[in-house]
Amino acid sequence: xxxxLEWAECHIKLxxxxxxxxxxxxxxxxxxxxxxTARCWLNLGKLDESRSLAIxxxxxxxxxxxxxxxxxxxxxxxxxEPPKAAEYLRKAAELDPYNHGVRSQLAQVLxxxxxxxxxxxxx
Numbered sequence: 844x845x846x847x848l849e850w851a852e853c854h855i856k857l858x859x860x861x862x863x864x865x866x867x868x869x870x871x872x873x874x875x876x877x878x879x880t881a882r883c884w885l886n887l888g889k890l891d892e893s894r895s896l897a898i899x900x901x902x903x904x905x906x907x908x909x910x911x912x913x914x915x916x917x918x919x920x921x922x923x924e925p926p927k928a929a930e931y932l933r934k935a936a937e938l939d940p941y942n943h944g945v946r947s948q949l950a951q952v953l954x955x956x957x958x959x960x961x962x963x964x965x966x
Contacts (some may be wrong), residue, residue, distance in 0.1 A: 847866055
């Protein structure tokens with residue numbers, strides 16, 4: 844099953860989301876499968892499905908909590924809710940303070956919100 848997840852992840856990196864979902868159908872249930880599935884749905888414009896799964900990941904003790912928070916932030920941005928995205932990313936930065944990707948995303952969102960000092964601090 845790990846091989847299937849890695850294969851699906853490769854499809855995602857190539858922006859082949861339908862192919863990734865096909866591979867994920869045969870993978871065993873796991874938190875990583877949920878994360879990859881929600882990411883595919885987000886990129887395919889299936890926001891309701893992605894949001895539902897992404898929120899569920901936050902309600903459990905998800906082993907990939909930082910990635911789940913980042914995904915929820917991306918969904919919030921797609922929904923036009925930058926303040927909510929910033930909230931998710933702040934939580935992710937608390938969990939993983941040395942994660943450059945989280946800090947970079949947070950800087951961008953804070954910049955969109957007009958918080959130049961906060962954006963600069965994250966950069």
